[in-house]
Amino acid sequence: xxxxxxxxxxxxxxxxxxxxxxxxxxxxxxCPPINDESRQRLSSIPEEIAFDLLRKAFNAPGMSxxxxxxxxxxxxxxxxxxxxxxxxxxxxxCRVSQEEISVDSEAPPQLLLALSELEFNKAFLLLTYIxxxxxxxxxxxxxxxxxxxxxxxxAFEAAVWDSLGNKFCSPTDRRLSLECDNEKTSYYQCHxxxxxxxxxxxxxxxxxxxxxxxxxxxxxxxxxxALIFFHLFQLQDQNNNDVLDKNGKPCIHSDGTGYISExxxxxxxxxxxxxxxxxxxxxxxxxxxxxxxxxxxxxxxLPYILVHSNSxxxxxxxxxxxxxxxxxxxxxxxxxxxxxxxxxxVQVRPSMIMVSKDPALSNVSTFGSLEVVNTRNPPKxxxxxxxxxxxxxxxxxxxxxxxxxxxxxxxxxxxxxxxxRAALKVALNxxxxxxxxxxxxILAGIPLDExxxxxxxxxxxxxxxxxxxxGRLPVSESYYLMGTVDPTGExxxxxxxxxxxxxxxxxxxxxxxxxxxxxxDIHVLKATYVKALEExxxxxxYGVFFPQKGPRSLGDEIAGDLxxxxxxxxxxxxxKPSEPWVSSTPININSAKNPSQLSPxxxxxxxxxxxxxxxxxxxxxxxxxxxxxLTIMDQFLTLGDERAEEKAEMKKKxxxxxxxxxxxxxxxxxxxxxxxxxxxxxxxxxPHYLERDQKFNSTSILGMIYDFxxxxxxxxxxxxxxxxxxxxxxxxxxxxYHKKKWGRLYEKYRKEMIQAMGNKDESANEVIxxxxxxxxxxxxxxxxxxxAAGLEELYPQALALYxxxxxxxxxxxxxxxxxxxxxxxxxxxxxxxxxxxxxxSLVCPLGVFKKVLLG
Numbered sequence: 050x051x052x053x054x055x056x057x058x059x060x061x062x063x064x065x066x067x068x069x070x071x072x073x074x075x076x077x078x079x080c081p082p083i084n085d086e087s088r089q090r091l092s093s094i095p096e097e098i099a100f101d102l103l104r105k106a107f108n109a110p111g112m113s114x115x116x117x118x119x120x121x122x123x124x125x126x127x128x129x130x131x132x133x134x135x136x137x138x139x140x141x142x143c144r145v146s147q148e149e150i151s152v153d154s155e156a157p158p159q160l161l162l163a164l165s166e167l168e169f170n171k172a173f174l175l176l177t178y179i180x181x182x183x184x185x186x187x188x189x190x191x192x193x194x195x196x197x198x199x200x201x202x203x204a205f206e207a208a209v210w211d212s213l214g215n216k217f218c219s220p221t222d223r224r225l226s227l228e229c230d231n232e233k234t235s236y237y238q239c240h241x242x243x244x245x246x247x248x249x250x251x252x253x254x255x256x257x258x259x260x261x262x263x264x265x266x267x268x269x270x271x272x273x274x275a276l277i278f279f280h281l282f283q284l285q286d287q288n289n290n291d292v293l294d295k296n297g298k299p300c301i302h303s304d305g306t307g308y309i310s311e312x313x314x315x316x317x318x319x320x321x322x323x324x325x326x327x328x329x330x331x332x333x334x335x336x337x338x339x340x341x342x343x344x345x346x347x348x349x350x351l352p353y354i355l356v357h358s359n360s361x362x363x364x365x366x367x368x369x370x371x372x373x374x375x376x377x378x379x380x381x382x383x384x385x386x387x388x389x390x391x392x393x394x395v396q397v398r399p400s401m402i403m404v405s406k407d408p409a410l411s412n413v414s415t416f417g418s419l420e421v422v423n424t425r426n427p428p429k430x431x432x433x434x435x436x437x438x439x440x441x442x443x444x445x446x447x448x449x450x451x452x453x454x455x456x457x458x459x460x461x462x463x464x465x466x467x468x469x470r471a472a473l474k475v476a477l478n479x480x481x482x483x484x485x486x487x488x489x490x491i492l493a494g495i496p497l498d499e500x501x502x503x504x505x506x507x508x509x510x511x512x513x514x515x516x517x518x519x520g521r522l523p524v525s526e527s528y529y530l531m532g533t534v535d536p537t538g539e540x541x542x543x544x545x546x547x548x549x550x551x552x553x554x555x556x557x558x559x560x561x562x563x564x565x566x567x568x569x570d571i572h573v574l575k576a577t578y579v580k581a582l583e584e585x586x587x588x589x590x591y592g593v594f595f596p597q598k599g600p601r602s603l604g605d606e607i608a609g610d611l612x613x614x615x616x617x618x619x620x621x622x623x624x625k626p627s628e629p630w631v632s633s634t635p636i637n638i639n640s641a642k643n644p645s646q647l648s649p650x651x652x653x654x655x656x657x658x659x660x661x662x663x664x665x666x667x668x669x670x671x672x673x674x675x676x677x678x679l680t681i682m683d684q685f686l687t688l689g690d691e692r693a694e695e696k697a698e699m700k701k702k703x704x705x706x707x708x709x710x711x712x713x714x715x716x717x718x719x720x721x722x723x724x725x726x727x728x729x730x731x732x733x734x735x736p737h738y739l740e741r742d743q744k745f746n747s748t749s750i751l752g753m754i755y756d757f758x759x760x761x762x763x764x765x766x767x768x769x770x771x772x773x774x775x776x777x778x779x780x781x782x783x784x785x786y787h788k789k790k791w792g793r794l795y796e797k798y799r800k801e802m803i804q805a806m807g808n809k810d811e812s813a814n815e816v817i818x819x820x821x822x823x824x825x826x827x828x829x830x831x832x833x834x835x836x837a838a839g840l841e842e843l844y845p846q847a848l849a850l851y852x853x854x855x856x857x858x859x860x861x862x863x864x865x866x867x868x869x870x871x872x873x874x875x876x877x878x879x880x881x882x883x884x885x886x887x888x889x890s891l892v893c894p895l896g897v898f899k900k901v902l903l904g
Contacts, residue, residue, distance in 0.1 A: 061088040064096050070103040073409070078112040087119045094123070107409070160184040163191035167198055171205050174224060178214035187213060306533045306609075307371075308387035308396040311587070314365035317421050366424035367548070367589035368531045370609045373397070375417045377406035383609035385533050386586050395419070423609065425591045427550070427896065428528040430478050435520035435751055436675075437561060437613065439682050440571055444624040448750045454522045455754055459761050462513055465506050470902075472497055472506055477899055479509045483868075485895065486875045493879035494888055499775065500858070501867035503768040518738070518758045520751055527615035530593045532562075537581040540596035544577040547614055548592050553578045557621055560593070561613040564714075566678050566707050567630035576616070632708055673726050674710040676739065678703055680732045686749045706730055772859050772867070777885040778851050778878070787849035795853050798869065844881050847874035 063071070075082060083091075091099045106118050164172050164184065175194070179187050189212065197208050210223060369384040373395075382401035390396065433441070438451060464471040469491055476488035487505045495502060528549065540546060547554050553576075560572045582594065593612050615621075644652055685699045709726060716723045736747035738755035746752065851870045858866035871878065883890055 061085055061092055063088060063091055063099075067091065067096065067099055067103060070100065070107060074103065074107050074112065074115060077107065078115075080113055080115050083115050083119065087116045090119055090123045159191040160189070160194070163194035166195065170202065171197070174206060175209050175213070177224065178209055179217050180222075182217065187217070189213065306368075306536070307382050307384045307398055307401060308390055308536075309369060309384035310390040310392055310394045311365060311386060311388050312392045313395060314369070314384075314386045317366055317369055317424060365589060367586055367592045368425045368533055368609055369421055370423040372420040372422060373418070377404075378402060379404035381422075383533055385536060386589050387536070388585060388587050423531075425531040427591060428530065429481075430523050431527040431529055431613070431615075432516065432521040432523050434563065435679065436564065436566060437571075438520045438522070438751060438754075439679065439686065439749075440561070440565070440568065441620065441624060442686055442750050443568055443682070444571060444626065446620060446623045448753065450619055450623070451522060451750055451754060452757070454524065455517060455757055458513070458517060458523060459758070462510055465510060466497060466503065469497065474902060475506065475509045475513065477902065479512060482508070482512070484872070484875075486871050489875060489879050490871070493882050494886055495775070495879070495882055498769065500769070500772045500855075500864040501871055504864040504867065507768050514758055514762060518755050520754060522754070524615065524617055524620075526617045527613065527620075528591075529611045530591055530614050531609050532593045532595060532612045533609065535579070535582070535594040535596055536585050537579055538597050539579050539581055540577060540594065540598070542596050542598045543574055544596055545574045546579045546582060546594040547576045548586070548590055548594075550590055552588070552590075553582070554616070556616060559613070559615040559617075559620055559624060562610055563613070564675070566675065566703075566710055568627035569629040571624065571626060572629070573621070573624065573626045630707065630711070632711065668723055668725065670713040670723050670726055671710060673731070674706050674713065676735065677726065677730055677732055678706040678710065679739070680735050681706070683736045683747050683749045683751060687747075702730055768864060770862070772855065772862070772864055774852070774855050775882065777882065778848060781844075781848050783845060783849045783852060787845050788853065791846065791850040792853050795850065795857070795869070799857075843874070843877045847877040847881065850874055851878060 062068075071083065074080065091102075102119070102122055106112055106115060109118070112118060161184065164175070167175070193212065197205050200208060206224060214223060365386055367386055371381065371384055373380045380397050380401045381403055382398065384395060387396070433451075442448070442451075461471050462475065465475050466472070473488060473491045476485070476491060480488055483505055487502060487509070490499065490502050491497070497503070497506070530547065535546060545558065545560060547558060555576055555578055557573055558576045560574050561570060565571070579594070586592075593614055644655075647655065681699050681703050685696060685703070688696050688699075705727075709724065709730075713723050734743045734745045735741040736749070736752060737744040738747060738752055747755075847870075850873065854870040855867055858864060
């Protein structure tokens with residue numbers, strides 16, 4: 050080792066963020082600066098690994114000798130020279146021990162960087178398909194990984210399987226069930242081998258998958274776990290005094306909605322529900338343009354974030370439910386379009402910050418993303434619910450109103466098998482069930498007795514009758530709209546602003562938010578035109594705005610919830626509102642420490658206890674209270690005024706159940722203990738329409754609806770047992786090449802579908818999506834099929850698959866087996882049928898057609 054005086058020694062410089070962490074370690078642990086040997090060791094390993102090592106030193110208790118710590122973690126001694134080493138470390142040079150690093154340092158950095166750009170589920174799946182290997186041991190490039198990044202999960206799985214999975218995995222280990230990619234929870238175990246290597250195992254009903262030595266670096270687990278809690282603010286009156294709740298504690302409220310600039314809103318797809326784009330014909334690609342993040346006071350300024358889209362949509366959503374990650378912060382909430390904001394800007398409220406940045410890890414590299422969870426969508430056909438029917442009936446709406454709707458709907462459903470107009474209406478109303486394939490077939494002129502069309506109409510009919518039995522009656526001039534707070538502050542306490550397709554409306558409306566049970570949960574409010582609102586939202590459509598003023602909130606209107614809004618004249622004429630709900634019974638608030646006050650060990654123990662209680666001692670107080678309430682309400686609605694004393698006793702029970710129901714709903718947000726339902730509030734028997742073992746015959750409006758629909762079930766149309774092909778499809782010659790190609794694919798599909806259906810989850814749809822992508826042309830959307838230049842090239846493939854599928858359906862004598870070809874190649878077959886029948890066709894957007902036909 051070279052010896053030199055302190056004044057003459059050349060200090061080995063490290064990257065700036067390593068020097069910063071070292072200074073923090075010196076300050077926190079009061080330890081002396083590291084020597085040149087330790088600096089040499091740190092400079093000869095990758096910066097990320099060195100940073101991770103110093104991070105562990107910073108968090109370690111009692112770090113008195115940092116040099117000794119570094120030496121114990123780095124196994125290879127190095128020689129200190131008078132100047133910093135510039136050359137890269139040798140292959141077998143010093144490295145951090147296996148248990149200390151997050152990823153295998155043998156893998157090329159480019160591969161790891163590419164892997165880190167994938168969504169977690171995709172990265173996990175890729176590594177699952179190379180069991181007990183790391184990226185450096187397989188033939189793959191960073192460009193290949195990045196090329197898969199924007200694929201759908203189904204297409205991603207197919208690509209990775211073809212490239213890697215079939216080389217390293219057994220076919221039985223192929224992951225056809227993709228339940229971890231929708232809103233389901235996976236169960237993981239970590240296995241530690243005797244050599245110190247790690248294997249992760251994720252369990253699902255049919256498959257076990259292994260992942261070797263794959264780690265995710267979470268900079269602040271305490272902060273991330275805080276996502277399960279809500280950040281709210283104390284409510285004060287006009288004299289700045291705290292408003293106390295039923296427990297004698299300050300009431301809480303949120304501080305409003307966030308804002309998003311018009312140009313950014315146009316980057317967001319208009320139709321998103323539960324994180325899925327309902328119309329996926331626009332492929333999003335990453336952009337590297339910075340977006341300014343402004344915060345409402347008293348929070349801080351966030352300068353930039355990356356938005357993963359450079360595509361602009363023709364319409365911008367009015368309201369967007371989002372999740373946002375930036376520089377160690379995590380936020381969620383609702384954005385309202387604000388045309389006043391400068392371009393590429395969003396504003397977030399302080400209450401939307403779910404996780405704050407950890408100042409102890411200020412130099413940790415982070416990622417930024419803006420995720421669209423839900424957007425306001427054009428209202429579908431609006432239906433009531435059992436609870437809403439009961440509350441409307443309590444409010445004075447006569448039984449005849451509901452029975453007239455029921456009778457008209459059932460009468461029309463009888464004609465769907467022989468009346469094209471009725472068939473088209475039901476196919477459009479339930480188009481989400483089959484991607485509007487049945488509607489497309491009817492519009493192409495395919496006869497209603499076609500086997501698959503008959504079967505699909507039968508499914509629609511049964512679904513509609515089940516909806517009606519459950520009280521889901523279609524009601525006109527009613528809508529489900531996403532709600533938020535009025536940004537202008539002009540609305541009075543009894544007013545709302547409702548924006549529909551034609552713009553803002555005026556007049557009285559009923560307003561209700563599911564799952565309300567209280568008699569006063571249906572409000573009669575005045576829809577008011579607000580000129581100043583146009584400066585914020587322009588001509589955006591579909592939303593309801595609630596006032597900032599008033600003694601009581603009309604609901605959690607800033608959270609982007611859906612509200613039932615009705616201007617149906619009969620409902621407005623008959624309904625008489627009741628006093629709003631005011632909770633009376635105090636709830637048991639958990640007085641435990643906040644997560645930020647807990648040590649990592651205490652927080653881990655608390656979360657495990659929460660999990661164990663939820664998993665093994667789950668309490669369905671919400672469901673039991675709702676059923677008990679409905680049972681008592683059912684009897685209440687059938688009693689006359691002469692039994693006023695009995696009705697008053699029932700009402701007391703219902704009010705107690707409502708308090709318990711709402712407290713149980715709010716318990717997760719308030720950290721409250723959920724009380725059990727008292728035995729005296731639990732009914733022994735239930736109305737027969739709830740289909741319980743112990744039941745009584747209900748004579749309320751809900752019982753009448755159930756019985757009326759049930760009596761029509763015996764009259765259900767039975768589709769013809771004969772399965773025949775359309776003549777123009779059967780007579781068309783098909784090459785042996787296409788028969789063999791699609792025959793192999795169909796057999797493969799059937800095997801995978803049998804396996805998927807045995808899994809008893811929703812993965813059957815994922816299998817169908819995989820085969821839609823077997824030919825890239827088949828993945829085009831409807832309007833691209835109609836008028837596509839090379840459409841004729843698709844006809845032989847579609848016809849080959851049609852004949853193969855229908856031959857199998859005839860063999861099995863099951864029309865349900867015909868559906869696959871229409872799901873994969875329906876637009877092509879419909880276009881071919883139009884050409885063969887030489888019928889003229891018109892191009893019409895689906896939304897316009899629905900308005901013309903359905904109103």
